[in-house]
Amino acid sequence: PDVAVDVTLGFRAGREADKHDVYLSTDEQAVIDGNAPVTTVTDASYRPLSLDLGMTYYWKINEVNEAETTTTWQGDIWNFATHEYFIVDDFEDYNDWPPDEIWSTWIDGYGVPTNGATVGYPAPDWDQGEHYVETANVHGGEQAMPFFYDNTGAAAYSEGERTFAVPQDWTKAGIQTLVLYFHGSPGNTGQLYVKVNGSKVVYDGDAVDITRPRWKQWGIDLASFGLNLQNVTTLAIGIDGSGAGGTLYFDDIGLYPSVPEQTALEIWFEAEAADSITEP
Structure with missing residues (x-):
């Protein structure tokens, strides 16, 4: 179902994650390639500052811990659509x-x-x-x-x-x-x-x-x-x-x-x- 434009994105944090890179865009390929706008958060949730009506957004969470040998774990691509009006x-x-x-x-x-x-x-x-x-x-x-x-x-x-x-x-x-x-x-x-x-x-x-x-x-x-x-x-x-x-x-x-x-x-x-x- 469509979601409100003030939706809060929630996710389960990775076991070894220290922080989370949130990629969010209406451009699916940009999210896949890691070229979409990214926001780093420490909580397992993210509330975008501004979304538009009637749009489909794509997002992923990359888990990050600079102290580990592998510093970044790539997340899956998810999507949601906002209300039309x-x-x-x-x-x-x-x-x-x-x-x-x-x-x-x-x-x-x-x-x-x-x-x-x-x-x-x-x-x-x-x-x-x-x-x-x-x-x-x-x-x-x-x-x-x-x-x-x-x-x-x-x-x-x-x-x-x-x-x-x-x-x-x-x-x-x-x-x-x-x-x-x-x-x-x-x-x-x-x-x-x-x-x-x-x-x-x-x-x-x-x-x-x-x-x-x-x-x-x-x-x-x-x-x-x-x-x-x-x-x-x-x-x-x-x-x-x-x-x-x-x-x-x-x-x-x-x-x-x-x-x-x-x-x-x-x-x-x-x-x-x-x-x-x-x-x-």
């Missing part, structure tokens, strides 16, 4: 009890006349198995975020915002892209956007995507926010547009080195709007 919010941890309701984390327009957003189902029927979160129409896992919006009256926009209890570093491990998935509904209007630390990026895809009842991937180059993202404290999703209204669903917000490839099924759904389609 970081989860920002997959909406799986919310439930119907305080303080874990989705609207307790994603703050909407409740009590704010200028904000027309409602996050989560406002009055679920418990007897019918309903919840504050969406459980039938999801992209991944078992839950998604329902987002109702109504930019009428005093409401000039609709927005749900999450504040991170611990600021996040969105520059580490080769992160370049914020990815989220949204599901539209017929009749939706308005301009979809995302804010990071208050800096807004609007959806640059087809305007009718928010009206289509299927999941759509949106990949955002983090550089487009124009911020230093080493200290991310807030993430917001919203809809602009006077008089805009409708229902959207959001799921699987993550950080990636690049926009992930879509599955054949997702590509098939995207093709449904075309004049001529061929099933994959």
